[in-house]
Amino acid sequence: MSELNEMSCEEFADLAAELALGVLTGRERARAITHLDQCDTCREHVRQLSLTGEEMLGLLPSREPPAGFETRVMGRLGHPAIARRPKRTRRMLATAAVALAAVACGLGGWGLRGAISAPSAGNPHTAQASVRTAALLTAGHQTDGRIFLYNGSPQWLYMAVDMDADMSNGMVICQLEASDGHIITVGSFHLDGGYGSWGSPDPLAAGDVTGARLISLNGTVLATASFTAAK
Amino acid sequence: MGIPADRLPDETLLAGFGAGDADLSLAFVRRFQRVVFGVALTVIGDPTTAEDVAQQAFERAWRHAQVYDSRRGSVRAWLTTIAHNLAVDVIRVRTSAPVDPQDLPALLTAMTDTPERFAVAHDNAAGVRRALAALPAGQARAVAMAGIYGMTARQIAEVEGVPLGTAKTRIRDGMEKLRSAYLREDVGDE
Numbered sequence: 223m224s225e226l227n228e229m230s231c232e233e234f235a236d237l238a239a240e241l242a243l244g245v246l247t248g249r250e251r252a253r254a255i256t257h258l259d260q261c262d263t264c265r266e267h268v269r270q271l272s273l274t275g276e277e278m279l280g281l282l283p284s285r286e287p288p289a290g291f292e293t294r295v296m297g298r299l300g301h302p303a304i305a306r307r308p309k310r311t312r313r314m315l316a317t318a319a320v321a322l323a324a325v326a327c328g329l330g331g332w333g334l335r336g337a338i339s340a341p342s343a344g345n346p347h348t349a350q351a352s353v354r355t356a357a358l359l360t361a362g363h364q365t366d367g368r369i370f371l372y373n374g375s376p377q378w379l380y381m382a383v384d385m386d387a388d389m390s391n392g393m394v395i396c397q398l399e400a401s402d403g404h405i406i407t408v409g410s411f412h413l414d415g416g417y418g419s420w421g422s423p424d425p426l427a428a429g430d431v432t433g434a435r436l437i438s439l440n441g442t443v444l445a446t447a448s449f450t451a452a453k
Numbered sequence: 454m455g456i457p458a459d460r461l462p463d464e465t466l467l468a469g470f471g472a473g474d475a476d477l478s479l480a481f482v483r484r485f486q487r488v489v490f491g492v493a494l495t496v497i498g499d500p501t502t503a504e505d506v507a508q509q510a511f512e513r514a515w516r517h518a519q520v521y522d523s524r525r526g527s528v529r530a531w532l533t534t535i536a537h538n539l540a541v542d543v544i545r546v547r548t549s550a551p552v553d554p555q556d557l558p559a560l561l562t563a564m565t566d567t568p569e570r571f572a573v574a575h576d577n578a579a580g581v582r583r584a585l586a587a588l589p590a591g592q593a594r595a596v597a598m599a600g601i602y603g604m605t606a607r608q609i610a611e612v613e614g615v616p617l618g619t620a621k622t623r624i625r626d627g628m629e630k631l632r633s634a635y636l637r638e639d640v641g642d643e
Contacts, residue, residue: 278564
């Protein structure tokens with residue numbers, strides 16, 4: 223114990239970069255880690271060097287993978303996404319899991335924080351944010367999807383539809399109903415074999431939404447959702 | 454008005470990838486496959502092995518998607534690190550000299566001043582890129598060999614034909630200069 227504890231900050235500084243890059247080995251590594259456990263300043267130093275190393279990796283050139291790569295990855299993960307769709311129940315569970323995971327992981331919901339692929343920062347609104355969800359029901363009370371309203375900053379809605387494959391291909395329209403009764407068309411998206419998912423900034427205050435409708439381009443109401451009072 | 458899956462934020466795609474949503478998973482793989490394969494191919498050199506490593510990287514990301522912490526860094530950086538760790542593990546088993554020093558100048562050029570890198574790299578990397586370009590050649594090679602190929606100071610000393618102490622000093626000094634550039638990025642927008 224005693225000998226391992228004897229590394230000074232000056233000695234550590236000579237090894238910090240190697241430790242941060244994961245190339246320090248053997249006795250030097252053991253001594254450095256022992257020092258690190260006891261020194262907040264050196265721990266912060268190594269953290270900065272590690273982040274610098276990650277930044278350097280970000281400079282490596284991108285390369286086009288061999289043809290079929292994405293198919294092989296999806297197959298390896300058991301996703302039949304390209305060849306055929308997963309079963310209806312599993313899809314709906316997955317959609318709900320997306321909603322929960324996005325919030326539970328402190329991802330700031332689905333808010334568009336800056337540009338795609340931009341570095342992320344913590345979202346101070348996460349703690350106050352909540353998700354409201356409601357089933358999209360057909361006239362026959364069959365569940366054909368779910369809508370999620372994220373009451374964070376920015377507000378966000380996400381809709382996943384999973385109706386019978388022969389029911390719908392093509393564009394559908396999402397509308398929201400406000401508490402004063404007026405209807406607002408939020409946008410449209412494409413169903414493929416009855417399946418589609420789509421997200422959009424929420425034009426209404428999430429707490430002001432009392433319902434949602436999914437309609438076809440000819441105006442037929444395919445499914446509706448009803449929200450209870452906002453939390 | 455709607456936003457298709459391929460334009461959703463990285464964090465949303467990762468959440469969908471981890472949860473098993475087919476469309477979001479496909480969009481996630483499509484968005485990052487060039488980055489992941491690029492890292493693997495750079496480190497390993499062999500396209501076949503690099504593809505296997507890249508696939509493993511996505512598999513690992515899928516398994517650990519729920520522990521990703523956005524406060525720790527971007528999805529891209531997280532995924533890059535996963536791919537890099539897997540690739541380094543492969544070459545450490547395979548060889549004691551993962552890179553020919555003759556190949557390093559071309560790699561360093563690609564990392565610092567090719568048009569593609571300026572177009573693709575996120576803005577925050579500009580300072581580190583410039584600092585890497587400004588490093589003395591010996592330091593840049595040492596930083597690349599350690600940081601990209603996972604070579605120890607002893608391996609670098611052997612490859613470069615310099616004393617061990619010199620290799621260690623080059624790694625330390627080079628990384629400290631890059632760290633300073635990184636911290637300047639963190640303080641002010643570039």
